[in-house]
Amino acid sequence: MISTRTPATLATAQRLELGDEYTLDAAAAVGNADLVILCAPVGAYAAIAETIGPHLKPGAIISDVGSTKQSVIRDIGPFVPDGVHFVPAHPMAGTEYSGPEAGFAELFQGRWALITPPAGTDEDSVEKIAEFWRRLGSMVEIMDAAHHDSVVAIVSHLPHLIAFTICGTADDLENQTRQQVLKFAASGFRDFTRIAASDPEMWRDVFINNREALLEMLARFSEDAQAMARAVRWGDTAYIENRIARGRVIRKSLIELNQA
Amino acid sequence: MISTRTPATLATAQRLELGDEYTLDAAAAVGNADLVILCAPVGAYAAIAETIGPHLKPGAIISDVGSTKQSVIRDIGPFVPDGVHFVPAHPMAGTEYSGPEAGFAELFQGRWALITPPAGTDEDSVEKIAEFWRRLGSMVEIMDAAHHDSVVAIVSHLPHLIAFTICGTADDLENQTRQQVLKFAASGFRDFTRIAASDPEMWRDVFINNREALLEMLARFSEDAQAMARAVRWGDTAYIENRIARGRVIRKSLIELNQA
Numbered sequence: 001m002i003s004t005r006t007p008a009t010l011a012t013a014q015r016l017e018l019g020d021e022y023t024l025d026a027a028a029a030v031g032n033a034d035l036v037i038l039c040a041p042v043g044a045y046a047a048i049a050e051t052i053g054p055h056l057k058p059g060a061i062i063s064d065v066g067s068t069k070q071s072v073i074r075d076i077g078p079f080v081p082d083g084v085h086f087v088p089a090h091p092m093a094g095t096e097y098s099g100p101e102a103g104f105a106e107l108f109q110g111r112w113a114l115i116t117p118p119a120g121t122d123e124d125s126v127e128k129i130a131e132f133w134r135r136l137g138s139m140v141e142i143m144d145a146a147h148h149d150s151v152v153a154i155v156s157h158l159p160h161l162i163a164f165t166i167c168g169t170a171d172d173l174e175n176q177t178r179q180q181v182l183k184f185a186a187s188g189f190r191d192f193t194r195i196a197a198s199d200p201e202m203w204r205d206v207f208i209n210n211r212e213a214l215l216e217m218l219a220r221f222s223e224d225a226q227a228m229a230r231a232v233r234w235g236d237t238a239y240i241e242n243r244i245a246r247g248r249v250i251r252k253s254l255i256e257l258n259q260a
Numbered sequence: 261m262i263s264t265r266t267p268a269t270l271a272t273a274q275r276l277e278l279g280d281e282y283t284l285d286a287a288a289a290v291g292n293a294d295l296v297i298l299c300a301p302v303g304a305y306a307a308i309a310e311t312i313g314p315h316l317k318p319g320a321i322i323s324d325v326g327s328t329k330q331s332v333i334r335d336i337g338p339f340v341p342d343g344v345h346f347v348p349a350h351p352m353a354g355t356e357y358s359g360p361e362a363g364f365a366e367l368f369q370g371r372w373a374l375i376t377p378p379a380g381t382d383e384d385s386v387e388k389i390a391e392f393w394r395r396l397g398s399m400v401e402i403m404d405a406a407h408h409d410s411v412v413a414i415v416s417h418l419p420h421l422i423a424f425t426i427c428g429t430a431d432d433l434e435n436q437t438r439q440q441v442l443k444f445a446a447s448g449f450r451d452f453t454r455i456a457a458s459d460p461e462m463w464r465d466v467f468i469n470n471r472e473a474l475l476e477m478l479a480r481f482s483e484d485a486q487a488m489a490r491a492v493r494w495g496d497t498a499y500i501e502n503r504i505a506r507g508r509v510i511r512k513s514l515i516e517l518n519q520a
Contacts, residue, residue: 196507
């Protein structure tokens with residue numbers, strides 16, 4: 001059973017034959033479900049949880065795919081009835097596209113699915129969600145929600161914030177330069193625009209719901225960028241080379257870990 | 261005739277059969293050349309120009325492939341004898357790899373080659389360099405060196421500085437988080453590490469030799485990043501969505517211009 005927030009999305013899901021039944025009534029959708037997975041911008045979770053909470057079947061599992069996990073536990077947790085198992089999850093896969101048409105069968109293969117069960121979560125339910133993601137081809141790791149939020153702040157949320165920002169900076173340039181930026185976009189800038197093409201609503205919600213970790217990582221990054229600016233201004237070649245060399249080390253580690 | 265700064269690079273070029281003659285003596289290499297192209301980190305240009313300047317043949321053209329153009333004109337210009345034509349150029353192509361083994365036949369196809377001749381440069385010589393790059397498959401544009409430096413500061417130099425910086429920021433994290441960053445590098449961060457794997461000496465020289473334009477663009481970016489941080493902190497959803505939407509506009513323009 002597929003339930004969406006808008007008729008347009010539901011029609012698309014139906015055309016693509018993504019489910020066997022379709023409804024705009026989320027409460028009705030969950031009544032008979034053994035497993036409910038929320039897939040919406042994380043800012044919409046609280047309202048959805050409030051709507052569906054009373055209708056969840058005893059013994060059912062409720063999970064999600066959101067990129068922030070402390071906020072999800074905060075927003076969904078209070079609406080989960082006794083006897084329903086809440087297993088927050090984050091499949092780290094996706095492209096700059098969104099919506100039903102952006103999915104494809106191999107999306108989760110070889111990617112990590114992070115599961116962040118609150119203390120006391122039913123272990124059988126956690127294992128079922130782990131197995132669900134394994135069968136989609138993912139590698140699974142169980143971790144603390146706060147630690148999850150720190151890690152994704154630097155590997156995913158900050159890079160997205162930076163990509164959105166530099167595209168905005170370019171878009172603000174005087175007209176002639178802006179036109180030439182578009183014309184001569186070299187590989188560096190082009191890669192940033194790919195990231196920056198992601199869904200505004202989803203990322204707005206991610207940023208706001210991982211505020212503390214994101215601002216902490218952005219503050220560290222900003223300090224480092226200012227230190228680099230100072231080194232460029234004063235010609236501190238040793239500092240610049242050292243910082244560039246760090247990038248190569250990280251890249252080499254990623255290649256060794258088969259993540260590049 | 262190929263001349264390199266180190267015996268190791270010369271041996272590699274020779275093994276790959278990139279030229280017909282090979283020498284470590286740059287002055288000897290240029291004596292009989294109709295066209296000399298400097299391909300070294302731009303910080304090495306002044307010393308090379310001083311070495312080869314007196315040996316350049318009357319009527320010869322000297323060009324280059326450096327990513328900064330005002331500094332190249334400043335560093336090479338004084339050593340170009342009367343009757344030798346100096347045509348600075350910047351083929352906007354390349355990967356994160358460097359050295360003789362990183363080249364391939366299609367590298368310049370469909371990419372821009374920017375030519376920035378100082379006022380009064382011999383027009384026939386400019387056209388010869390333009391035709392050289394066209395025959396390698398590039399599109400050619402002639403522009404002012406200062407304008408070139410502004411445009412590449414935002415499309416290429418700033419994205420590289422940012423990528424180096426965020427990799428360094430990640431590398432500085434506490435050990436457990438750092439390990440997990442490597443383990444869970446999502447697409448956002450992974451794309452940054454590819455850029456960040458570039459040659460430290462080359463990029464150190466680019467940053468220092470395009471200092472003014474780079475610091476100007478970094479300052480604009482930093483202001484924008486701080487404004488985004490403030491919006492995240494205070495939950496200014498309209499601001500965040502607007503900035504994210506800008507990224508999509510830029511991306512769409514690139515796709516329309518066939519640069520994505």
